[in-house]
Amino acid sequence: MTTIKGVAKIAGVSTATVSRVINEPNKVRSETRDRVISIMRAHHFVADGLAGSLASQRSRTIGLIIPTIANSIYALSTQAIQRASQAAGYTVLVGISDFSAKVEEALIHRLIERRVDGLILTGADRNEEIYRKIAHNNVPFVVTWQLTRSREQPTISFDNYQAARTATEHLISLGHGRIGLICGRTEVNDRAFERRRAYEECLDRHGINIEPDYIHECEFEMFEGRTAMSRMIALESPPTAVFCANDIQAVGAIAACHDANLRVPNDISIIGFDDLPIAQCTIPPLTTVRVPANEMGNRAAVALIAAIRGKSGIKTLELPTELILRNSTARLKQ
Numbered sequence: 001m002t003t004i005k006g007v008a009k010i011a012g013v014s015t016a017t018v019s020r021v022i023n024e025p026n027k028v029r030s031e032t033r034d035r036v037i038s039i040m041r042a043h044h045f046v047a048d049g050l051a052g053s054l055a056s057q058r059s060r061t062i063g064l065i066i067p068t069i070a071n072s073i074y075a076l077s078t079q080a081i082q083r084a085s086q087a088a089g090y091t092v093l094v095g096i097s098d099f100s101a102k103v104e105e106a107l108i109h110r111l112i113e114r115r116v117d118g119l120i121l122t123g124a125d126r127n128e129e130i131y132r133k134i135a136h137n138n139v140p141f142v143v144t145w146q147l148t149r150s151r152e153q154p155t156i157s158f159d160n161y162q163a164a165r166t167a168t169e170h171l172i173s174l175g176h177g178r179i180g181l182i183c184g185r186t187e188v189n190d191r192a193f194e195r196r197r198a199y200e201e202c203l204d205r206h207g208i209n210i211e212p213d214y215i216h217e218c219e220f221e222m223f224e225g226r227t228a229m230s231r232m233i234a235l236e237s238p239p240t241a242v243f244c245a246n247d248i249q250a251v252g253a254i255a256a257c258h259d260a261n262l263r264v265p266n267d268i269s270i271i272g273f274d275d276l277p278i279a280q281c282t283i284p285p286l287t288t289v290r291v292p293a294n295e296m297g298n299r300a301a302v303a304l305i306a307a308i309r310g311k312s313g314i315k316t317l318e319l320p321t322e323l324i325l326r327n328s329t330a331r332l333k334q
Contacts, residue, residue, distance in 0.1 A: 063111035080297030225252030
């Protein structure tokens with residue numbers, strides 16, 4: 001197997017020069033750099049990343065933990081993180097927690113064991129002991145998908161509460177008083193908790209009764225949204241509007257309305273959350289709240305890498321959301 005010494009011998013340079021070509025190519029004269037790179041390619045040379053990390057105390061890897069890959073909204077932020085990290089010379093190691101606090105804790109432990117240079121976490125609700133472990137091992141981290149005001153938990157995210165409030169207020173402004181909610185499981189998901197809290201407090205502020213039969217917590221999947229909507233439609237006094245705290249659930253909810261021969265929005269209004277590409281393709285196109293998944297992922301990666309390199313600390317940043325009006329909501333018919 002070709003070694004760094006072998007490449008240096010063939011190129012007629014020192015091993016230090018080959019090392020600089022690998023790690024700091026801008027510090028090597030272009031003629032020498034091109035010759036060394038050409039030889040490495042010809043001999044299929046791959047640098048020993050482990051040896052390099054031991055010498056530099058850096059693994060050039062970032063740990064990312066997301067709850068699921070089944071929901072495409074996480075794919076959007078993950079792709080943005082991957083692109084920004086790759087452009088800066090970092091590899092992203094992705095762990096899937098499946099909404100389990102125990103699984104997430106084990107993943108964080110393993111990533112720290114692998115000496116990742118930094119961590120990007122989803123949501124802020126976790127045992128304080130985990131944050132102490134991260135701090136004790138001097139691993140910079142940033143929280144995404146849930147805005148916090150804590151200086152100990154630097155966050156780059158949007159405000160789930162305010163975004164959900166925008167969605168609920170929109171339905172109320174259209175004259176709806178019987179408003180349902182389909183959301184994630186709040187006991188394992190602080191984002192879902194904030195969205196439900198906003199819905200309930202918004203209804204309360206407007207003097208609207210909160211009906212337990214109108215609230216359904218379920219997985220972020222289409223068939224779950226479909227089932228939840230079917231149950232609400234079957235009620236003696238069904239809601240006239242439903243806030244789905246995820247576009248995937250909203251797609252299922254619209255399908256349930258079609259199954260029951262209910263017209264959206266003539267018979268029932270539906271609003272989603274995320275503004276996934278599919279929201280433009282439903283029948284009718286889905287009114288929803290757009291969240292900055294791509295920008296959030298990019299900014300989180302850039303800020304984390306800057307912190308890893310000691311250029312700056314990570315400052316909490318709130319990103320804006322936007323109400324996207326399409327054709328799935330309408331004023332209540334008297």
